[in-house]
Amino acid sequence: MAKATGATRLPKKDYEARVPALRGALVQMQVALQHAPFPVLLVVAGDEASGKGDVVNLLNAWLDPRGVETFAFHEPTDEERERPPMWRYWRCLPPRGRMAIYAGGWSADALRADPRTPGEVADFAATLRRLAHFEGLLADGGALIVKVWLQLAKVAQRERLLALESDPDTAWRVTAADWKNHRDYDRLARLSEQMRRATHKPAAPWRMIDATDPRTRNLAVADHILARFHAHLAAQKKIAPASKPARLVPLRPAGLRRLHALPLDQTLGETDYESKRDKWLGRLNQAVRSAAERGRSIVWVFEGWDAAGKGGAIRRLTSALDARDFRVIPIAKPTDEEKVHHYLWRFWRHVPRAGRVTIYDRSWYGRVLVERLEGFCRESEWKRAYAELNDFEAQLGAHGIIVLKFWLHLSKDEQLRRFRHREDTDYKQHKINAEDWRNRRKWAAYETAVGDMLALTDRPAAPWHLVPADNKRFARLEILKTSCKQIAAALES
Amino acid sequence: MAKATGATRLPKKDYEARVPALRGALVQMQVALQHAPFPVLLVVAGDEASGKGDVVNLLNAWLDPRGVETFAFHEPTDEERERPPMWRYWRCLPPRGRMAIYAGGWSADALRADPRTPGEVADFAATLRRLAHFEGLLADGGALIVKVWLQLAKVAQRERLLALESDPDTAWRVTAADWKNHRDYDRLARLSEQMRRATHKPAAPWRMIDATDPRTRNLAVADHILARFHAHLAAQKKIAPASKPARLVPLRPAGLRRLHALPLDQTLGETDYESKRDKWLGRLNQAVRSAAERGRSIVWVFEGWDAAGKGGAIRRLTSALDARDFRVIPIAKPTDEEKVHHYLWRFWRHVPRAGRVTIYDRSWYGRVLVERLEGFCRESEWKRAYAELNDFEAQLGAHGIIVLKFWLHLSKDEQLRRFRHREDTDYKQHKINAEDWRNRRKWAAYETAVGDMLALTDRPAAPWHLVPADNKRFARLEILKTSCKQIAAALES
Numbered sequence: 011m012a013k014a015t016g017a018t019r020l021p022k023k024d025y026e027a028r029v030p031a032l033r034g035a036l037v038q039m040q041v042a043l044q045h046a047p048f049p050v051l052l053v054v055a056g057d058e059a060s061g062k063g064d065v066v067n068l069l070n071a072w073l074d075p076r077g078v079e080t081f082a083f084h085e086p087t088d089e090e091r092e093r094p095p096m097w098r099y100w101r102c103l104p105p106r107g108r109m110a111i112y113a114g115g116w117s118a119d120a121l122r123a124d125p126r127t128p129g130e131v132a133d134f135a136a137t138l139r140r141l142a143h144f145e146g147l148l149a150d151g152g153a154l155i156v157k158v159w160l161q162l163a164k165v166a167q168r169e170r171l172l173a174l175e176s177d178p179d180t181a182w183r184v185t186a187a188d189w190k191n192h193r194d195y196d197r198l199a200r201l202s203e204q205m206r207r208a209t210h211k212p213a214a215p216w217r218m219i220d221a222t223d224p225r226t227r228n229l230a231v232a233d234h235i236l237a238r239f240h241a242h243l244a245a246q247k248k249i250a251p252a253s254k255p256a257r258l259v260p261l262r263p264a265g266l267r268r269l270h271a272l273p274l275d276q277t278l279g280e281t282d283y284e285s286k287r288d289k290w291l292g293r294l295n296q297a298v299r300s301a302a303e304r305g306r307s308i309v310w311v312f313e314g315w316d317a318a319g320k321g322g323a324i325r326r327l328t329s330a331l332d333a334r335d336f337r338v339i340p341i342a343k344p345t346d347e348e349k350v351h352h353y354l355w356r357f358w359r360h361v362p363r364a365g366r367v368t369i370y371d372r373s374w375y376g377r378v379l380v381e382r383l384e385g386f387c388r389e390s391e392w393k394r395a396y397a398e399l400n401d402f403e404a405q406l407g408a409h410g411i412i413v414l415k416f417w418l419h420l421s422k423d424e425q426l427r428r429f430r431h432r433e434d435t436d437y438k439q440h441k442i443n444a445e446d447w448r449n450r451r452k453w454a455a456y457e458t459a460v461g462d463m464l465a466l467t468d469r470p471a472a473p474w475h476l477v478p479a480d481n482k483r484f485a486r487l488e489i490l491k492t493s494c495k496q497i498a499a500a501l502e503s
Numbered sequence: 504m505a506k507a508t509g510a511t512r513l514p515k516k517d518y519e520a521r522v523p524a525l526r527g528a529l530v531q532m533q534v535a536l537q538h539a540p541f542p543v544l545l546v547v548a549g550d551e552a553s554g555k556g557d558v559v560n561l562l563n564a565w566l567d568p569r570g571v572e573t574f575a576f577h578e579p580t581d582e583e584r585e586r587p588p589m590w591r592y593w594r595c596l597p598p599r600g601r602m603a604i605y606a607g608g609w610s611a612d613a614l615r616a617d618p619r620t621p622g623e624v625a626d627f628a629a630t631l632r633r634l635a636h637f638e639g640l641l642a643d644g645g646a647l648i649v650k651v652w653l654q655l656a657k658v659a660q661r662e663r664l665l666a667l668e669s670d671p672d673t674a675w676r677v678t679a680a681d682w683k684n685h686r687d688y689d690r691l692a693r694l695s696e697q698m699r700r701a702t703h704k705p706a707a708p709w710r711m712i713d714a715t716d717p718r719t720r721n722l723a724v725a726d727h728i729l730a731r732f733h734a735h736l737a738a739q740k741k742i743a744p745a746s747k748p749a750r751l752v753p754l755r756p757a758g759l760r761r762l763h764a765l766p767l768d769q770t771l772g773e774t775d776y777e778s779k780r781d782k783w784l785g786r787l788n789q790a791v792r793s794a795a796e797r798g799r800s801i802v803w804v805f806e807g808w809d810a811a812g813k814g815g816a817i818r819r820l821t822s823a824l825d826a827r828d829f830r831v832i833p834i835a836k837p838t839d840e841e842k843v844h845h846y847l848w849r850f851w852r853h854v855p856r857a858g859r860v861t862i863y864d865r866s867w868y869g870r871v872l873v874e875r876l877e878g879f880c881r882e883s884e885w886k887r888a889y890a891e892l893n894d895f896e897a898q899l900g901a902h903g904i905i906v907l908k909f910w911l912h913l914s915k916d917e918q919l920r921r922f923r924h925r926e927d928t929d930y931k932q933h934k935i936n937a938e939d940w941r942n943r944r945k946w947a948a949y950e951t952a953v954g955d956m957l958a959l960t961d962r963p964a965a966p967w968h969l970v971p972a973d974n975k976r977f978a979r980l981e982i983l984k985t986s987c988k989q990i991a992a993a994l995e996s
Contacts, residue, residue, distance in 0.1 A: 067824075071821070075821045324569070333556075333604065345840050347840050
């Protein structure tokens with residue numbers, strides 16, 4: 011992160027000679043961006059009175075405003091406060107082919123904490139790590155992240171505040187807080203430097219720009235955006251498209267061994283099941299209500315073989331819940347709005363509010379199952395995904411959301427029996443199609459992927475529960491029991 | 504609206520004999536719904552202690568929860584309060600092929616107002632009209648709306664409350680408010696009857712269901728849903744698809760005359776423009792800030808011929824605004840999430856928060872322009888749309904949102920000149936394609952549609968401003984001036 015270079019005043023004439031070409035280049039960039047496979051995120055941050063707002067407005071005037079949206083993060087709304095802190099940023103991400111400008115952005119949001127006590131300082135450091143991680147995640151997903159820090163020396167800041175105050179048109183922009191921050195310049199400068207150092211990564215570097223002379227500053231910002239864009243476009247073009255792997259090699263055989271060790275010959279009689287079921291449904295109802303009273307949300311994740319009984323298990327589960335408090339999100343093909351965002355965006359959008367429940371019928375684990383297997387994403391992408399998914403769940407957990415993950419396991423024979431039964435039963439025929447049979451032929455490959463998933467995403471805060479599902483009654487009861495116990499344990503901790 | 508029939512207790516055995524077939528029929532209904540061209544909205548409302556929650560939960564247990572979502576409207580969130588009252592309902596509408604259950608729904612929300620003073624009574628009546636209109640709009644869009652009112656006599660209500668209180672598992676469900684409402688039974692019954700009468704329309708009728716016996720009640724609700732669904736499915740199949748009209752006949756020639764009377768030979772010199780522009784940009788900036796300070800939002804609508812300069816006009820306009828406060832929404836082909844909703848849904852979703860600005864580059868008027876012309880919707884649909892669009896804007900206006908609508912008018916010769924210029928200018932070639940030329944050949948038909956739009960959607964609260972746009976400078980200045988004046992007028996009123 012190089013220091014900004016010293017200020018030299020750029021004559022108006024020289025500035026105006028450069029602007030038309032720059033504007034043209036920016037609009038051409040937007041045209042190229044429309045067909046590019048990535049979004050552009052521009053963070054404009056900087057010292058007090060360095061002209062962040064002016065730069066943001068100027069860029070909006072130079073760019074075609076139809077392809078760009080500007081966000082500023084003020085006080086979170088109640089819908090935002092009830093979700094993990096990053097949720098409000100996820101909902102403001104541009105789709106591929108478009109650009110977002112963040113006035114201050116999450117960096118300014120973090121600096122607003124102004125940490126002083128040791129506890130606050132530690133929280134601040136944790137926030138910075140989370141932001142660095144967030145930017146890394148988006149950059150890994152292909153996003154171009156451009157971050158500029160407009161730098162203004164203390165003496166120049168004083169001059170600028172005085173100049174704003176002396177003009178009746180701009181005097182309203184200078185508040186008492188601005189002067190207070192001016193007096194506090196050194197401390198704030200150290201804080202923002204700490205922020206920049208913690209979030210200065212190869213994929214999302216900070217560019218220091220001297221803001222003493224507004225004209226020089228404006229040109230420098232525009233030049234930097236253009237340079238970053240064209241370098242990124244060229245680099246993205248070189249990336250080979252995803253392709254279908256020849257054969258699946260397990261990353262961690264331990265997971266597959268765990269899967270194979272699961273006894274599938276469970277039995278459970280009808281009457282035995284019914285009496286136990288009612289008891290556990292009652293307990294689950296109480297557990298979920300206790301969680302809601304404490305403002306804790308619950309996320310259920312159901313994965314499993316085709317015909318393993320995910321739908322039936324979800325129905326038993328929801329029969330214990332108040333319908334007003336839960337949503338079931340079936341994960342199938344992404345919509346076109348989902349396709350042009352980061353693959354986690356479609357899951358973030360359904361994260362429940364405080365005290366509510368979201369049940370994902372299939373989930374983000376598709377990334378390391380079907381997408382790995384079918385070559386819908388590159389090897390580097392699904393390999394990276396294990397850590398990304400763990401982190402996503404860790405964020406949910408850190409916000410107090412209880413995450414319950416179930417893998418419904420089936421023997422190959424039992425699946426065949428169920429497929430045939432579906433084909434033979436009129437009102438079940440819609441539940442079976444050619445793709446199910448195709449997937450079945452890839453059983454071994456899927457099993458490898460499932461094994462790796464179990465080995466690499468089984469974490470104390472969000473463990474995988476393997477459920478033997480050859481016997482539907484046994485499976486459903488197992489899910490009820492485990493859910494109750496997990497929720498109770500989470501509420502005690 | 505027939506009175507619910509007298510209660511007869513249904514023996515458990517008879518009930519259980521009927522349930523399996525009913526559940527099967529409900530799930531089959533969901534399978535059929537998946538491919539049906541409409542959504543299902545089920546409102547479950549009723550007297551206190553009539554078992555609304557039980558019915559909603561039971562339906563969720565009987566249905567496949569993956570195809571249904573349940574909503575209850577509690578206190579609006581701050582994001583909801585900052586928008587027109589119907590916004591929170593629009594965001595909870597199911598897409599085609601899916602079902603939503605509203606526990607209490609907007610009816611319960613309205614009853615919560617519990618009007619007493621003459622002012623409150625008038626507001627309540629206005630709310631009911633708005634709800635009836637909302638349901639009519641959705642039904643016209645093809646939605647199936649099923650509304651059941653669970654009816655419980657005063658004496659039965661008392662019995663039910665006592666029964667709930669005597670069971671330790673359910674005692675918590677009875678609150679002091681429930682007993683208060685019980686004492687107030689007659690008044691509340693009159694109020695809810697008024698609500699039902701005001702919102703009982705052919706397309707969204709209320710069905711009274713006696714809730715004295717829970718089993719009879721459950722079966723009656725399920726039977727009613729099934730009957731309504733199958734009747735609706737059959738009726739929808741008979742509706743002929745939209746087709747392209749042979750030729751366009753004007754509905755209201757006055758609009759076309761107004762368009763033709765617009766003088767297009769305006770001129771405005773460069774220097775004259777620049778001095779005036781800066782003055783009006785300054786005023787616009789102040790006007791928008793004044794509006795924001797009062798929590799008033801602004802919606803700009805830009806319509807006009809291809810190459811009329813909408814983009815340029817928007818850029819001049821936004822150069823006067825703070826980029827953090829506005830969004831430009833370019834309206835092109837709907838996304839697939841938009842396609843499966845009512846045609847107004849995609850516009851509702853971008854309605855600005857308090858003090859913010861949304862600029863629509865093309866808009867809901869596509870319904871009566873391109874969709875009418877190309878036969879993307881039926882004649883009955885675009886004819887109905889004029890009133891629907893007026894009502895949408897009236898709702899924005901009633902919430903204090905300032906609506907500014909501009910039609911940028913161009914001569915056919917000037918359009919030709921601009922098309923050729925675009926083709927000849929390297930960096931403008933992306934702005935012209937075969938479709939633009941195709942649209943140009945339909946000039947006369949478009950003109951007729953524009954005329955009808957002007958005649959039928961020009962209202963005092965949201966007038967159309969016709970802008971002669973052959974001279975770009977003149978057009979831009981005109982838009983700035985008109986916007987300033989309209990905002991000032993709105994803030995004074």
